[in-house]
Amino acid sequence: MENILSLKGLSERIRSLDVYPKVLEDFRIKTFGGATVTIISGLIMSVLFISELNYYLTPELREELLVDVSRGDKLRINLDVVFPHISCHFLAIDAIDVSGEQHINIEHNVFKRRLSLKGEPIEKPEKDNTIGSSNRTNKELVKAVTERVTTTTLDPNRCESCYGAENERRKCCNSCDDVRMAYSEKGWGLNNLQDILQCKREGMSERLDNFDKEGCQVFGYVEVNRVGGNLHIAPGKSFTKHHIHVHDLSLNDFQRFNLTHKIRHLSFGRTVAGKTNPLDGTVQIAAEGSMMFQYYIKIVATVFAKADGQTLQTNQFAVTRHRKPIQDTLTESGMPGVFFIYEFGPVMVKYSEINRSFMHF
Structure with missing residues (x-):
């Protein structure tokens, strides 16, 4: 009994500390305006609470500049480019860097x-790639099938003629490309493909006649050394002659090459959600015949350090565009094609996620 009385006395003493006056229920007046103010105040407090909670739960992104020491790594170039007026057969993808390493006629992962x-x-x-269009006549289809059968039954150990262009390194020319390369190495021109058995067998004349009757989408990725260089997509078979990278345009009137293109995507390194790429969606119209399109790209290594300890390495870049008409491929004015010329900045940007203090919340 004494314990109950002591607790009741303690409760009375605590209640006596309440300094706010209480109004009896009979004297209270409840109005519509007061209810409106209460509801609005409650909504405002809820919004403020949710806003502050979201601010607390969202990590702070802190930016730092560091020296880039990742020169020995590989660089992945992701690309997706559409050429609406040139056949895939006449486009070559090459990569050359300042160290002298060359990747010619890239097909792996592209x-x-x-x-x-x-x-x-x-x-x-x-x-159908060998037979050709379904609109051919019966005579043409029979001829195409015959040529295909002839090709598939050729002796793999054969040694066909290079038509006078043989040399110490190249004794045999078993394909049209072999003959073209042999002639290019000699500095000779190859004009009438109908006289070359290998080219006639592969239907090269028909391909030349139809090179601008189709379009081509080039997509995939290329891995190169992490040094400056260029990746280009250009018409003509590419090869190295006297340590110089060249493209064979002798079989075509290069002024007919329409290099209008759309860059659907171009990025360097891993794809990170929310990262924008300056060249995505770029459209270039070649209105002056054969054109050379150059994109000068400055790459900055970028690291995202998440709050959970994970690290994502990618790259950001800025680009400057340049274009010019090509009048003569024999001069130093350049060659038709789309060139991505890239170099690396000396710094690295690091973005770090940092959790906010609960005391601040």
Whole structure:
């Protein structure tokens, strides 16, 4: 009994500390305006609470500049470029860096998709790539099938003629490209492909006649040394002659090459959600015949350090565009094509996620 009385006395003493006056229920007046103010105040407090909670839960992003020491690594170049007026067969993808390393006629991890002039993918069975268009006459189809059978039954150990262009290194020319390379190494021109058995067998004349009747989508990725260099997509078979990188345009009137293109995507390194790439969606129209398009790219290494300890390494870049018409491929004015010329900045940008203090919340 004494314990109950002591607790009641303690409760009375605590209650006596309440300095706010209390109004009896009979004297209270409840109005619509007062209820409105209460509701609005409650909403404002809820919004402020949610806003502060979201601010507390969102890590702070802190930026730092560091010296880039990642020169020995590899660089991945992701690309997706559409050429609406040139056939895939006449486009070569090459990469050259300042150390002298060359990747010529890249096919690994880079794909070419044939497009119609309307930009729609041309999907045909593999056998149709040799036979050609379904609109051919019966006579043409029979001829194409005959040539295909002849090709598939050729002796793999054969040694066919280079038509006078043989040398110590190249004794045999078993394909049209072999003959073209042999002639290029000699500095000779190759004009009439119908006289070359290998070219006639592969239907090269038909390809030349139809090189601007299709489009091409080039997509995939290329891994290169992490040093300055250039990646280019250009018409003509590429090769090295006297330590110089050249493209064979002798079989075509290079002024007919329409290098209008759309860069659907170009990035360097890993893809990070929310990162923008300056060249995505770029469209360039070649209105003056054969054109050379150059994109000078400055790459800055970027590191994202997450609050949970994970690290993502990628790259950001800035770009300057340049274009010029090509009048003569025999001069030093350049060559038709799309060139991505890149170099690296000396600094690295590091973005670090930092959790906010609960005391601040």
